[in-house]
Amino acid sequence: MDSNESGPGTPAAASITVRVAEAPTIAKAFEDATIPLNGTTTLEFSLTNPNANTTLTGVSFVDNLPAGLVVATPNGAQTDCASGTIAATAGSSSISLFGATLPANASCTVSVNVTGTTTGTKVNTTAAVTSVQSGPGLPASASVTVGAAVVAPPTISKAFEDATIPVGGTTSLVFTLSNPNARTSLTGVGFTDALPAGLVVATPNGVSGSCGGGTVAATAGGSSIRLTGATLPAGGSCTFSVNVTGTTSGTKVNTSGPVDSNESGPGATASASITVGAVAAPTIAKTFRDDIIPLNGTTSLSFTLRNPNPAMSLTGVGFVDNLPAGLVVATPNAAQTNCASATVTATSGGSSISLAGATLPANGSCTVSVNVTGKTAGKKVNTTAATSIESGPGSPASASITVRKSILPVTGSRISSYAAIALTMLGLGGALIVMSHRLARRRRRTV
Template sequence: MEPNDRVVSSLSLSKPIIAPILHVWNLGPSRLTIGGTSTTGSAIGLQVVARNSTMDISGTTLNNQVLQDVGFTGCLDSTGATAHESCGSVRLTGGPISALTFDNNAIPPSASANRDGWWWTVSFPTAPLTKQFSPATIAAGETSQLTFSITNPNETASVTLTPLAFTDNLPAGVTLASATATNNGSCGSPTVGNGAGGALAVGATSVGATNISVVPGATCTITVDVTSTVVGSYTNDATNMSTSVGNLVPGSSTTLTVTEPLDVDLSITKDDGVTTYTPGLDTTYTIVVSNIGPDDVTGAQITDPLPMGVTQANWTCGGATGGAVCGAPSGTGAIDTTADLPSGASVTYTLGIGIPGSYSGSLTNTATVTAPDGATDSNTTNNTASDTDTMEAPPVSGACSPREVAPGAAFSLAPFANGGSVVKTGTGAWGTGTTSEWYKLGGNYTLQWNFTQPIPAEWLQFMLIDIDPISPNGTLTIELGGGVSTGQIVKIDGDLLLGAGGVVRRNGAITDDPGQSATFRFAPGSGTLTWIRITSANIAASDNIGNRLQARPSCLTVQKISEGDTGSFEFDMTNVVQADGTAVPSTTLTTTAEGTPVSSPAYNA
């Protein structure tokens, strides 16, 4: 309470305050001028928060023009009773304020006594500043995140708190592990450095943040990475912090526990028991995850992403030994789970995948085990295991094998209802007879197979045979008609190299193969062919080159396996017709020995 006579009061603040509010009541006829000092050098202004009808505000002056003391509702004095004369609350603007002055020029109007005793208080918005280590326990040398949080409560007449700044001195033994800091986007445009005002650096022992701005209702978080190499418990409490303004109030403490790192050796193996796969069928992998020790592990991470193009999979976890515990007993899709593995323990995963019918190339599946935070894996070379299968090659004999096309000026692509003719050019002789007519007896040549009607490229394959060392620069260029590109050609075996533009040449890195050859086919969905042309260059006059064409009919078989009994099944094949239009008869398969497969003939579908 101020006395009844004119008086100038001052208030010095231990820390600057953002947006303080002056509350005044029982202000009689007078003129109360408010001044002070802002850390920004800006002039102090007044912003009305609340007032009764007798308080008039002009600039930074509060005026009461009432000529006598009367009671007004809406204001209470310090005892809770109805106060007299003017009352109200005003917010002081102009930046963080470090000092205030109140000059009550109590010269009353005419006929009024100079009896202006008045009351005042100051309040200001506060924002708690908290901090948290996560994880709160790490092994020596590992990293924890230290997050600072500032919350600006969303209350009546709340304002944006800016600029805010703080410094945190890390506990002795804890240092920064990274020279970067992150924030959640609710902090304005903060600058984060070390506590001395310099840039963040690995090994620094303090953190400082300036130019923080937090709107009402928002929480700003600023995060840095810290570490310690010494086992112990480190408490970072409010006494480690300093703030730039009184509005920012350091609160809770947080503790980081640093333990001796666990010493483990995790390993993983993976195998599906085969080396080839068939598109459209399944394969099943056995994955064994072990902890060689010497320490126990809780929460080892096991991942096994599916190969590109594979979408169907399911897995189970079991076969636990040595007290191991599966994090989950089963799942669908890729494996992404954990397991608890005491020293010497293991778990076994069984992963079954469905291979798409369109799948081609190598099928590689890789599984990985990773030690959790707080554990050091002494040998990471055994943390990954892969299994690679190649696509099952077509049969090399029997009904489903590629069919050799008999050489001649005209040819048949049986069992397909298609054929064609051949155009051959070049100096020198060609072979003769039904098995060697497409062999060029030395020198350069052009051979073109023309088809009577377009044929799917994947129904064909061809061989280029016997480029000898006497043609070190010899090439065979493949050209295609019908819209199929040479990029769709796939070499399936042999030593010859297939390059860009369909150019085939000897492999100079192979010296123990006097005559190099290769077999080629086309990727699925390549389109249709109307002709294939082979053009040679730089072939020696004594180097004989063979050209062979083969048909690749699709085929259908039916197989029966009785694992626990013998007997017969009849398969109704009335809806199956071979490529040449021949109907496929119903087929009876009889098992005479348990576990022995019985297959039907192969039909060209």
């Protein structure tokens, strides 16, 4: 320092340090490493302020997407970067952030959904992130593979409600479809199930349940079941059923599919089997309580019905027993039965006994009994067969009884007329012996 009045004075010194703020850092990642063609995933950007004492303002970046990758519709854009504005037009090829603020040592994120429009590996590099207080930072890269057939197809399973049905019987066929993809919905889901010979859609078809808005086609009496236009959300499933009827006997193997969707290739088929069989008819056994009765005598006629099927009930079980000539329903008929839901018809003095509407559970049995009277002498052979709705008639069963003219009444026991006659003869012999002794005593007195 100097002046007009003096010479130069003593110099003075001072210093200052000018520090340049470090640029913000950026990292990025795709939520999925692989997506299907036209599939969507999330691209996330993480921004960090590495400065311990400096807030960064005007934090910004521009990300130009590679060919074959565009901003999704909708874009799903989100950020927690303070004051930041995202520019990400659906269908465009760039994503930008402007004007964000990052406090010292703070970080924030930006996420936008993107869609793959062509197949291949897409390497995405973001231009350097910058701020008002710093120069540009380093760029960041991430990659995603867009594949043509990476969506798993829907799966299908099926089952018959019953393992066995009779010819003409009906059961339910249940279909279950699932979407195994954790992030991708499936649309246009469908399949065709061609029923095997001897199996048709029941009348009525009994369609129950639904499948993602799809249409189930199952014409009563037809030979196919079809699903079209269903939608399954990611990880979702649906179930529906259709009634089917067996028209011929045998084991029917039913294969459905393959099941398909708009987003995938065709999936696997599904199979289930059912046995359609001629149900065994109910059996019948019968017996008279007595082997022999006198003319106009009465005895009980019992019927035992049995269901020989181990896994199927029989309904509408019945029989008509036309009694042989000379045998009629007694008065009173004393009719009894323990057959469920059954009606016994046995008119006193009539020549027939019938059972209608009985139900026999699998391996079950029941009995019917009616009193009958012998009106003419001779051997009476009585034959009857039982039937059911599910089976048709079974084999007939017979029982016989002898009606005899007798000098002694024979009641309610199995003693034959021959035994009764023998007892009578023994009684006459004893009387003759007594009379002979009495005559001998009289002669001795006279003498």
